[in-house]
Amino acid sequence: MILWGQTTLTGWGRTSRAATSAARPHTLSAVQEAVQNSPAILAHGLGRSYGDAALPTEAARAILTDQLDQLVSFDPQSGVLVAQAGVSFKTILETFLPRGWLIPVAPGTSFVTLGGAIANNVHGKNHPVAGALSRHILWVEVLTADGRVCRFSRTENAPAFFATLGGIGLTGIIVQAALQLTPAAGSCVAVTQHRCKNLEDLLAAFTSKPERDDYAVAWLDALSGGAALGRSIFERAHIAPGNAPVRLDGGPVFPLDLPSFALNPLSIRLFNKVRYAWVGRANPTLSIVPHAQFFYPLDRIQHWNRMYGKRGFHQFQCVIPDAAAPQALPKLLEMISQSARASFLAVLKRLGQEDENYLSYAMPGYVLALDFPNSPGTPEFLSTLNKFTRDVGGRVYLAKDSTLTADDLAAMYPRLPDFKRVLAELDPQEKFTSRMAQRLGLRRTA
Ligand SMILES: Cc1cc2nc3c(=O)[nH]c(=O)nc-3n(C[C@H](O)[C@H](O)[C@H](O)COP(=O)(O)OP(=O)(O)OC[C@H]3O[C@@H](n4cnc5c(N)ncnc54)[C@H](O)[C@@H]3O)c2cc1C
Structure with missing residues (x-):
């Protein structure tokens, strides 16, 4: 059985905060139980987003993902790493950089989870050559609102894949992902x-x-x-x-x-x-x-x-x-x-x-x-x-x-209507929601 506790989550800037009920599951079945038993919910990684992207609304609960932190497999020929979404970049770097493999895209802190980095589609100081993290993600497995774990990739439900990458947690809980590491000349x-x-x-x-x-x-x-x-x-x-x-x-x-x-x-x-x-x-x-x-x-x-x-x-x-x-x-x-x-x-x-x-x-x-x-x-x-x-x-x-504001977002992000269409298909009851989604009109309800 999953345990819920009261906590206050903040963004990294500490201007946005949310008193909420939260659980810290260790297993996929516990995450499934948490999602099934919550009318509204949001994944929260290491809380390094500055504002309210990782904060649940008043009616929603939070899943703290940092215990879903298993490195699942690594292929030393191809450099493909499969890891659970709560694994931090710190862990990935400490494990693989000494073996000559680098995360191809690094934000300015290593204290981010793989799931959080995917959900914001983070970029580094090399974006003109490497693009954002999405370019190096081969697939994601997402626990969606209907309780299923679905694999999304460029060939398996591509719209859901491109909505999950940079989708600020609104398509569901990313449970694991395949990341292409890049060979590194040294550390x-x-x-x-x-x-x-x-x-x-x-x-x-x-x-x-x-x-x-x-x-x-x-x-x-x-x-x-x-x-x-x-x-x-x-x-x-x-x-x-x-x-x-x-x-x-x-x-x-x-x-x-x-x-x-x-x-x-x-x-x-x-x-x-x-x-x-x-x-x-x-x-x-x-x-x-x-x-x-x-x-x-x-x-x-x-x-x-x-x-x-x-x-x-x-x-x-x-x-x-x-x-x-x-x-x-x-x-x-x-x-x-x-x-x-x-x-x-x-x-x-x-x-x-x-x-x-x-x-x-x-x-x-x-x-x-x-x-x-x-x-x-x-x-x-x-x-x-x-x-x-x-x-x-x-x-x-x-x-x-x-x-x-919602108007700013619509003016700046031209493919917003496509994103909203995919969200409506994946999660018509709006189970996955955040304070940011509420503020920016990405979800109708609180
Ligand atoms: C010092 C500092 C420097 C930074 N530099 C950069 C930079 O150079 N480039 C850059 O791009 N970003 C940068 N960032 C921002 C940071 O990389 C992102 O905010 C990142 O998403 C934080 O990851 P997190 O695990 O803390 O996620 P959180 O902040 O906890 O969550 C971020 C989003 O991901 C969602 N989420 C988290 N886990 C999951 C999951 N398992 N499934 C589905 N959704 C999930 C949350 O709901 C939320 O919407 C920086 C942040 C800091 C504090």
């Missing part, structure tokens, strides 16, 4: 780093990146403006030979919620100045670093989200299409810099072609992602940024979102 990363004095410099760095450097990212000072607008540290990288130990322990725990005054424009400006002067150099410098140092710098401090205090923070992440970028990016950065609301974690990277899933976030363009402490007026400011993004033909990323 080190060759990183070339240099400073860019402004946005023009930075965009030139992205376009002149050598081909073998599959990964590219810039850390931006979002408070700088005027001639220094877009001042940043640019990094490009490729996987390098070497056997650095693959340990993704998470490091020390951020011990307390900082008071809200601790992060203010002055302290953040100072941090950005020091980082820019200290870390970056004007001329490109090459270093060979362990895998986690390049891919997961934020994982070095557990619960770093406490830094923003009890009020939490929002992350805004948009993609600006290439055609609009030369005009839109400087305008967007000016709006952010003038607001003096931003925090220090601003990231710019590239996306390539749209992915196959219905709610594909990708389009060829620039991704800007940054944190905003949750202070009075922040949600309204984010709505302004959402509108700006929508007006220039861009998209806001659902894994980070907490403020989009």
Whole structure:
């Protein structure tokens, strides 16, 4: 028999929360029982989505998937891994990177489950060459609303497959999946780093990146403006030979919620100045670093989200299409810099072609992602940024979102009607639902 307990779940930004009844099943039959006995329910992975994507509605229950964490099989010839959906990227990397196999698409934290990563169709710093995670998923097995476990792939109910990839948990509970790993030259990363004095410099760095450097990212000072607008540290990288130990322990725990005054424009400006002067150099410098140092710098401090205090923070992440970028990016950065609301974690990277899933976030363009402490007026400011993004033909990323409206979503995601049609076929009673789905009008009921 499955046990239910009361808990409060939050998004990673801690601005959205849900008091709910939750179960943590170990077996497929327990998941089946939980789904069957709940009128409304939602899978919750490691809770690394920033807003309300992983939060059940008031009437719904939650299935915490982190105990469904078996590595089921691995074929060393093909590199195909079959794993249960609650396995974390941390576990996959620690197990397979020392054997020469890499997850081809890595978000900025290894503390995500395979199921959660599929449901948001995550992307990494190599999207133009590797696409999003969906490109490397061969099939998924999903427990659907009718209680059956169905296999979806490009050849088995393709519409349900493309609705599940990036489908924010609304097609059912992903129980296991087949992931194509990619051969890795080693567990080190060759990183070339240099400073860019402004946005023009930075965009030139992205376009002149050598081909073998599959990964590219810039850390931006979002408070700088005027001639220094877009001042940043640019990094490009490729996987390098070497056997650095693959340990993704998470490091020390951020011990307390900082008071809200601790992060203010002055302290953040100072941090950005020091980082820019200290870390970056004007001329490109090459270093060979362990895998986690390049891919997961934020994982070095557990619960770093406490830094923003009890009020939490929002992350805004948009993609600006290439055609609009030369005009839109400087305008967007000016709006952010003038607001003096931003925090220090601003990231710019590239996306390539749209992915196959219905709610594909990708389009060829620039991704800007940054944190905003949750202070009075922040949600309204984010709505302004959402509108700006929508007006220039861009998209806001659902894994980070907490403020989009149903109209914004419809304008940004052109294949939304197809997604809704497949959802209506798979789950006419709307058993799988979330606060995000409610807010964005993806499900009619609470
Ligand atoms: C520091 C940091 C950096 C990040 N960097 C990136 C990045 O570079 N690129 C990127 O794409 N994302 C990034 N993210 C976002 C993160 O990758 C996604 O939010 C990811 O989906 C989180 O996985 P999770 O297991 O925590 O899922 P959760 O956040 O718990 O859930 C995410 C969604 O998946 C659904 N879900 C979870 N498990 C299942 C399942 N078994 N079956 C069906 N649905 C399920 C949930 O209902 C929810 O809709 C970052 C997040 C953090 C905190």
